[in-house]
Amino acid sequence: MSVEEPNLENGNASEAMAPESHKRNDYLHWDDYFMATSILSAKRSKDPVTQVGACIVDSQNRIVAIGYNGFPRNCSDDEFPWSKAKKGLDDYDPLEDKTMYVVHAEANAILNSNGASLTGTRLYTTLFPCNECTKLIIQSGISQILYLSDKYAEKPKYRASKRMLDAVGVTYKKHQPKQKEIIIDFDNFLLEDPNSSLGLSDLQL
Numbered sequence: 001m002s003v004e005e006p007n008l009e010n011g012n013a014s015e016a017m018a019p020e021s022h023k024r025n026d027y028l029h030w031d032d033y034f035m036a037t038s039i040l041s042a043k044r045s046k047d048p049v050t051q052v053g054a055c056i057v058d059s060q061n062r063i064v065a066i067g068y069n070g071f072p073r074n075c076s077d078d079e080f081p082w083s084k085a086k087k088g089l090d091d092y093d094p095l096e097d098k099t100m101y102v103v104h105a106e107a108n109a110i111l112n113s114n115g116a117s118l119t120g121t122r123l124y125t126t127l128f129p130c131n132e133c134t135k136l137i138i139q140s141g142i143s144q145i146l147y148l149s150d151k152y153a154e155k156p157k158y159r160a161s162k163r164m165l166d167a168v169g170v171t172y173k174k175h176q177p178k179q180k181e182i183i184i185d186f187d188n189f190l191l192e193d194p195n196s197s198l199g200l201s202d203l204q205l
């Protein structure tokens, strides 16, 4: 018996196999993967208070688009305001309020879909969509929403979202993560990745 062959005489064949010869069991579940993608997108946001990320996925589990909250293209992150203007203050200026300018993550994801049909797709978002994004979600044909947080559920905007979604049959549910955390450590990845030592000479072209 060669040393590469599993030793079937001493119990379970899978136990005898080298770990790299069979399927990993700790791979990412699809829903965790897409919600993690949304969280990663949120980390691109320059908003100092609220970072939201969204990811749109088709029925084949292909990512169609991603987005995060930010100003419109070429509206400078350094010139437009990131704060909310407070009514009642002497220097109150509604034009110095970020809500005038910020494009929400879900809207950006829809706009980033590059012309692809969104009919029947799922939207993963870190925060339940506001009423304005909900209008776009419905109009674009997205059929399901998975969200992490619904912290503004009692606010009229978000109640309006649910009223519209319920009326048209777009479903929504809170994402229940399969795993508690996903750590991305660039240094560790290079150390642990079994392919990291592959050079061009290893590729069979």
Ligand SMILES: [Zn+2]
Residues within 6 Å of the ligand: 104, 105, 106, 129, 130, 131, 132, 133, 134
């Ligand atoms: Zn919104």
